[in-house]
Amino acid sequence: MSEEFVLKTQDLTKHYGGVHALEGANFELRQGEHIAIMGDNGAGKSTFVRQITGVEQRTRGKVWLYGEEVHFAGPLDAREAGIETVFQTLALADDLDVPDNLFLGREKTFANWLGPFRLLDYRGMRQATIDGLNRTAVKIPNIRNTIRNMSGGQRQCVAIARTATFHSKLTIMDEPTAALGVQETAQVENIIRTLKEQGEPLILISHNMRQVMDLVDRIVVFRRGRIVANLKRDETDGQDVVAYITGAKTQPEFEIEGVT
Amino acid sequence: MTDTSHGTGGLTFDKSKRSWPNELNILLALIIIIVIFEIIGQVAPYMRGQSFLFDTNDRFDSIFNEARLQIIILQVAVIGIIALGVTQVIITAGIDLSSGPLVAATAMIAMSFAQVAEVNGFPNPKAVFGAWAMDLPVVIPVVIGLAFGAMIGAINGTFIAYFRIPPFIATLGMFLICRGIALWWSGGNPISFPTEGYAWIGSGMMPVVWFVILAIVFQLIMSFTVYGKHTYAIGSNEEAARMSGINVRRHKVMVYMIASMLAAFAGIVLSSKAVTAQAGMGEFYELFAIAMAVIGGISLTGGRGSIIGTVLGAMVIGVIRSGFTYIKLDGSYQLMAMGGIIIAAVILDQYRQRNRA
Numbered sequence: 001m002s003e004e005f006v007l008k009t010q011d012l013t014k015h016y017g018g019v020h021a022l023e024g025a026n027f028e029l030r031q032g033e034h035i036a037i038m039g040d041n042g043a044g045k046s047t048f049v050r051q052i053t054g055v056e057q058r059t060r061g062k063v064w065l066y067g068e069e070v071h072f073a074g075p076l077d078a079r080e081a082g083i084e085t086v087f088q089t090l091a092l093a094d095d096l097d098v099p100d101n102l103f104l105g106r107e108k109t110f111a112n113w114l115g116p117f118r119l120l121d122y123r124g125m126r127q128a129t130i131d132g133l134n135r136t137a138v139k140i141p142n143i144r145n146t147i148r149n150m151s152g153g154q155r156q157c158v159a160i161a162r163t164a165t166f167h168s169k170l171t172i173m174d175e176p177t178a179a180l181g182v183q184e185t186a187q188v189e190n191i192i193r194t195l196k197e198q199g200e201p202l203i204l205i206s207h208n209m210r211q212v213m214d215l216v217d218r219i220v221v222f223r224r225g226r227i228v229a230n231l232k233r234d235e236t237d238g239q240d241v242v243a244y245i246t247g248a249k250t251q252p253e254f255e256i257e258g259v260t
Numbered sequence: 261m262t263d264t265s266h267g268t269g270g271l272t273f274d275k276s277k278r279s280w281p282n283e284l285n286i287l288l289a290l291i292i293i294i295v296i297f298e299i300i301g302q303v304a305p306y307m308r309g310q311s312f313l314f315d316t317n318d319r320f321d322s323i324f325n326e327a328r329l330q331i332i333i334l335q336v337a338v339i340g341i342i343a344l345g346v347t348q349v350i351i352t353a354g355i356d357l358s359s360g361p362l363v364a365a366t367a368m369i370a371m372s373f374a375q376v377a378e379v380n381g382f383p384n385p386k387a388v389f390g391a392w393a394m395d396l397p398v399v400i401p402v403v404i405g406l407a408f409g410a411m412i413g414a415i416n417g418t419f420i421a422y423f424r425i426p427p428f429i430a431t432l433g434m435f436l437i438c439r440g441i442a443l444w445w446s447g448g449n450p451i452s453f454p455t456e457g458y459a460w461i462g463s464g465m466m467p468v469v470w471f472v473i474l475a476i477v478f479q480l481i482m483s484f485t486v487y488g489k490h491t492y493a494i495g496s497n498e499e500a501a502r503m504s505g506i507n508v509r510r511h512k513v514m515v516y517m518i519a520s521m522l523a524a525f526a527g528i529v530l531s532s533k534a535v536t537a538q539a540g541m542g543e544f545y546e547l548f549a550i551a552m553a554v555i556g557g558i559s560l561t562g563g564r565g566s567i568i569g570t571v572l573g574a575m576v577i578g579v580i581r582s583g584f585t586y587i588k589l590d591g592s593y594q595l596m597a598m599g600g601i602i603i604a605a606v607i608l609d610q611y612r613q614r615n616r617a
């Protein structure tokens with residue numbers, strides 16, 4: 001397996017009982033590439049993300065990260081392998097504040113010999129949070145506030161800041177701007193552009209055609225659990241993509257039903 | 261200090277208006293309850309102007325009625341130790357009903373390894389085991405008791421975290437099992453005559469000493485360690501905790517183990533304090549421990565609550581108990597009042613939640 005691929009999946013499939021949420025996905029992401037995944041509600045986009053990030057165990061198929069076949073037992077494994085994800089559900093703990101959430105699961109600590117009782121470096125985490133928020137220009141009135149008391153957009157900002165604060169080999173964002181205002185959306189798009197400049201690969205799931213056309217190199221379209229198109233941004237347009245999303249068109253190479 | 265009011269987004273943040281901690285409300289409630297008892301003492305004719313907390317007869321060096329203060333704390337110390345563990349379990353959005361019977365089972369088991377061979381020159385009439393288990397150093401019964409607690413907690417936690425049995429059901433099952441173990445251990449006979457070392461653990465004010473030390477230790481752990489942070493995170497949003505890479509199942513097992521070890525330690529302290537172990541010990545302790553946490557402002561849906569809150573909740577229960585004795589109302593009124601206060605605590609908490617910014 002060549003190292004030119006950051007991520008590659010082969011026949012990636014997930015069934016929930018009788019529901020075939022994801023079926024035979026063959027997906028490739030190259031170094032420095034930004035790919036958008038589009039598709040209607042329930043097309044299987046988030047399911048795809050959950051299989052790659054170890055949140056769920058796939059029904060079948062293979063996944064390679066930087067040429068190495070991976071089988072993550074859980075989200076921590078994926079994170080340690082360098083995959084940073086903004087989940088659609090955001091995955092924030094409501095009763096904790098912003099630094100706690102940013103560092104949840106990888107806290108800065110002292111006295112590590114204490115094992116699970118090692119001490120939290122609150123000061124370090126708070127400073128890093130402020131730096132991270134400044135870098136991403138995310139606005140949150142008070143980082144000591146619990147997430148419960150924040151607006152939907154602010155929560156989303158926290159989840160995005162969490163991803164952007166840590167250097168990663170692959171960033172995945174599942175509808176990161178769904179609840180954001182105009183300014184905040186522009187900020188997130190800037191974060192994505194910065195990643196592009198730094199050559200960091202990204203998978204962006206979005207329903208926003210303008211955003212997708214502005215930001216990514218390639219668009220992969222999901223429909224009813226299957227990939228139905230793999231389009232270069234420069235060789236397509238909004239109408240064309242919509243035709244694939246709605247089922248008016250399917251690329252010839254994806255037409256064969258039952259790739260099993 | 262670093263500036264915590266970061267950015268604005270058009271909003272300004274007034275640091276002085278930070279919502280005040282829930283624990284202050286409970287402290288306030290505690291003070292109000294004490295004042296009420298104090299007023300009843302002064303006003304009610306049959307009380308003849310006695311004071312509830314102050315030393316009006318000049319029997320003590322300080323201005324307080326030290327004897328009453330000691331009783332207030334002493335009578336809640338053992339259940340308070342259990343409540344420290346129950347608090348952690350409830351913060352993960354769980355519950356532990358097995359702690360009361362676990363107190364009894366541990367008391368029986370630990371005491372059977374803490375007996376003296378001879379009482380007044382005669383062989384120990386309550387001996388459970390042969391000579392090999394007599395006059396052992398105090399660490400042996402303590403370690404055996406704590407290990408038993410750890411095992412029960414590990415079983416609770418495994419059923420809850422790995423087999424997804426609801427905590428209420430899993431610990432209800434363990435409630436019956438532990439009471440059964442307590443009855444079976446010595447065939448229902450009480451176990452008595454502990455060694456001097458074992459009798460020391462719960463003697464005098466020692467239960468209060470243990471309670472205070474453990475409360476401080478666990479308050480620090482919950483506030484300043486990864487263990488505490490993950491416990492709150494799991495209760496807040498278990499799925500998010502899992503997605504953030506926390507090993508939720510292993511962590512839950514650890515929380516239930518710590519809770520059961522605290523209950524086991526309470527059993528050791530109680531049997532030492534009573535200088536005997538009986539299978540019926542610790543009745544309703546699990547419920548009082550939960551009540552302390554609830555009065556202390558914990559949320560049964562998880563993610564909120566603190567050890568300090570639970571300690572204050574324990575104090576409220578202690579004050580009410582000894583207050584009712586002081587105004588000469590018997591136990592039946594105590595129970596009714598306590599029930600009312602638990603419900604009031606939850607109503608107040610819900611009201612507070614709704615009106616939060």
Ligand SMILES: Nc1ncnc2c1ncn2[C@@H]1O[C@H](COP(=O)(O)OP(=O)(O)OP(=O)(O)O)[C@@H](O)[C@H]1O
Pocket residue numbers: 016019020021039040041042043044045046047048088
């Ligand atoms: N845990 C589950 N159990 C059963 N079915 C599921 C489960 N999770 C997802 N599904 C189903 O799988 C299908 C794909 O869901 P998925 O969340 O991947 O959609 P999506 O493309 O992300 O949609 P959206 O744009 O609305 O986020 C849906 O039909 C959904 O109902």
Ligand SMILES: [Mg+2]
Pocket residue numbers: 045046047088174
């Ligand atoms: Mg989705």
